[in-house]
Amino acid sequence: MTVLLILIPVSLGLGLLGLWAFFWSLKAAQYDDPEGQAQRILSDRYDDTPD
Template sequence: MPALYILIPIAVVLVGIAIWVFFWAVNSGQYDDLDGPAHSILFDDEDPQHKAGIAEADKAAEQDDTRA
């Protein structure tokens, strides 16, 4: 029984800290964009060599159009 006199106030303090941390996270914007990080993994970053290849293909297509 004497252990409860120590454990109950410790539990109340821990719950209070957890609630404070939760409200701090909400107020600081931690939960503003929940879908962005989940969707960002699906899209690859554009790599410069890929962009160069697209530019070359566009130039070749334009040259083909002017020849025809």
């Protein structure tokens, strides 16, 4: 039963850490234009392969 006194705060802390990381990624614009990035990697316009 005393292990719950350790596991509950640890699980809450990890949950809050994950929530903070999600909001940080939103603030850092990590999710802006994901479709444009997906199309750009498939394009041959900027092909850096040697001739």
